[in-house]
Amino acid sequence: MALPSSALIRxxxxxxxxxxxxxxxxxxxxxxxxxxxxPAHPPTGITDSFSGVQRVVAIGDLHxxxxxxxxxxxxxxxxxxxxxxxxxKTHLVQTxxxxxxxxxxxxxxxxxxxxxxxxxxxxxxxxxxxGNHEFMTVAGDLRYVSDGxxxxxxxxxRVTPVGREPACSVDRYRAAFTPQSKYGRWIMxxxxxxxxNDTVFMHGGLSPRxxxxxxxxxxxxxxxxxxxxxxxxxxxxxxxxxxPLWFRGLAESLQEQVLQAYLKELADSQGARRIxxxxxxxxxxxxxxxxxxxxxxxxxxxxxxxxxxxxxxVIDRTGTTDQLSVLR
Numbered sequence: 001m002a003l004p005s006s007a008l009i010r011x012x013x014x015x016x017x018x019x020x021x022x023x024x025x026x027x028x029x030x031x032x033x034x035x036x037x038x039p040a041h042p043p044t045g046i047t048d049s050f051s052g053v054q055r056v057v058a059i060g061d062l063h064x065x066x067x068x069x070x071x072x073x074x075x076x077x078x079x080x081x082x083x084x085x086x087x088x089k090t091h092l093v094q095t096x097x098x099x100x101x102x103x104x105x106x107x108x109x110x111x112x113x114x115x116x117x118x119x120x121x122x123x124x125x126x127x128x129x130x131g132n133h134e135f136m137t138v139a140g141d142l143r144y145v146s147d148g149x150x151x152x153x154x155x156x157x158r159v160t161p162v163g164r165e166p167a168c169s170v171d172r173y174r175a176a177f178t179p180q181s182k183y184g185r186w187i188m189x190x191x192x193x194x195x196x197n198d199t200v201f202m203h204g205g206l207s208p209r210x211x212x213x214x215x216x217x218x219x220x221x222x223x224x225x226x227x228x229x230x231x232x233x234x235x236x237x238x239x240x241x242x243x244p245l246w247f248r249g250l251a252e253s254l255q256e257q258v259l260q261a262y263l264k265e266l267a268d269s270q271g272a273r274r275i276x277x278x279x280x281x282x283x284x285x286x287x288x289x290x291x292x293x294x295x296x297x298x299x300x301x302x303x304x305x306x307x308x309x310x311x312x313x314v315i316d317r318t319g320t321t322d323q324l325s326v327l328r
Contacts, residue, residue, distance in 0.1 A: 046223075048215050049195045050091065050125070056196050056315040058093045058295070060278035060286075061131070063302035064102020064146060069111065072301065072310035075327050083111060085118035091196055092119065095278035095297065096131020096203035096245070101162070101304040103148020109183055130192045130222060131203035131278065132245040135238045138177050138184060139230040142166055145173065146304070179227050191215075192222045192237075192244050197317060199274040200266070205247035208262075210237075212269045218244060251280035251296055263293055274322075276313065286311050286326045295324075 057076045062069050073079045078087045092115065098108045116126045133144065143163055150156030150166070153173045158166035177184040193202040193215050200206065200215070210218060221237040222245070230239065237243045250262070266272050278298040283306060287296040297313050300306035311328035 046189070046191060046219065048191045048193060048219050051197055053089070053091050053125075053196050054317050055087075055090045056093060056199070056317075057087070057090055058095065058201060058276050058297055058313040058315070060095055060298035060311075061097035061281075061300070061302065061305070062094070062102075062105075062108055063097055063100055063133070063305055064105040064108065064149060065302035065304065066102075066104035066107040066111070068301045068303065068310050069108050072312055075310055076312040076314065079115070083114070085115050085122060085124070087119070087122070087124055089123040090119075091125045091127065093127045093194065093196065093201045093276070094129065095201055095276070096129040096192075097133045097278060097298075098128070098131070099137050099149070100133045100144035101146060102302050103146050103152075103304075105149050106152040106183075109186065113186060127194045127196075127201070128190050129194065129201065129203055130187060130190050130226075130238075130245065134187050135222070135226065135230075135245055138187065138226050139234070139239070140174065142170055142173070145170070149173070179229070188223055188226045190223075191219045193218055195270065195272060197315075197322070198272050199276060199315060199322075200270055200272045201276045202244045203277065204243065204245050204279045205250040205277050206244055206266065206270075206275060207242040207247040207249055208265075209240075209242045210244060211262075211265050215270065246279075248280050250275065250277065250294060259290055259294070263290060281306060281308070283308065285309065285328060286313055288324065288326070292322075292324045299328075 057078060059072055070083060078092055080086045099105045112126060112128045119126050143165055145166060147157045150158060150170065150173050153176050155170050155173045156168055158168055160167045175181060179185060179188055193200060195215060218237055225236040225238045238245055266275060274293050276295040276297060280296060281298050281300040282296050283300065285299055295313055299308035299311045301308045301310050309328045311326060314325045314327060316323045
């Protein structure tokens with residue numbers, strides 16, 4: 001699952017976008033680009049588009065830091081002092097990567113499960129999106145699993161440094177993320193991408209290869225790959241470096257005409273005027289670009305990444321007008 005260099009990603013995006021501008025055509029929607037995407041199984045009925053939502057709170061990568069997760073939930077008025085849902089009809093979007101690096105991913109998942117139930121009773125919704133580290137874990141790539149995570153399931157310690165495969169028993173940990181297990185089943189029941197009102201949320205980014213695909217097709221492709229228990233060497237939407245779990249091209253510094261061309265394609269293909277992503281750490285805090293149409297919300301808040309300040313993006317809607325604010 002090695003990623004291409006940042007320069008290569010940027011060059012690929014620039015080439016595709018500038019090509020479409022100069023030729024006056026939509027290279028994104030060409031049959032050749034579409035043919036590169038593996039066909040998905042029919043949708044399973046898991047909803048991935050929502051409208052009429054008045055308040056959305058988006059939180060980026062957590063990487064096993066339960067304490068910081070609780071802190072940001074309180075900051076954004078999602079939970080009370082007992083970690084119970086108080087946000088009414090709010091939609092909470094967590095853009096993936098709750099696993100790896102930090103010790104308490106099990107506690108983070110348990111809290112998300114609790115909030116899913118509580119929010120539903122209040123008329124709200126929790127969207128715990130699939131990130132690349134969730135995909136890696138199910139695929140058996142445990143290079144970034146921490147001793148604390150292994151211990152929570154009765155395995156470890158890992159012996160080898162983080163970044164290499166653990167040199168210890170990981171049988172219980174692997175078993176916890178199979179399609180039949182509590183946590184594996186929970187991950188596989190989620191989406192990789194959701195659209196709330198006219199904003200799309202995902203972990204990595206929606207690259208030119210995928211921007212014209214239906215979200216339901218992409219989500220079902222990722223879930224199907226997870227159900228089939230991918231290996232580290234397998235290839236599909238979930239492991240593609242240009243796929244929605246991995247793509248970093250939109251986090252690059254792009255020429256204005258390129259960015260505007262992309263946003264037009266996003267609006268034409270998905271009916272979305274904004275894209276919100278995690279995955280690429282913003283060391284100066286949440287980054288809003290193009291008048292808030294591109295939002296990068298991974299601030300590295302886990303103390304096992306860079307320990308950025310707990311932060312969230314809030315989108316309040318009145319009529320058809322959105323007001324964006326960053327809390328930290």
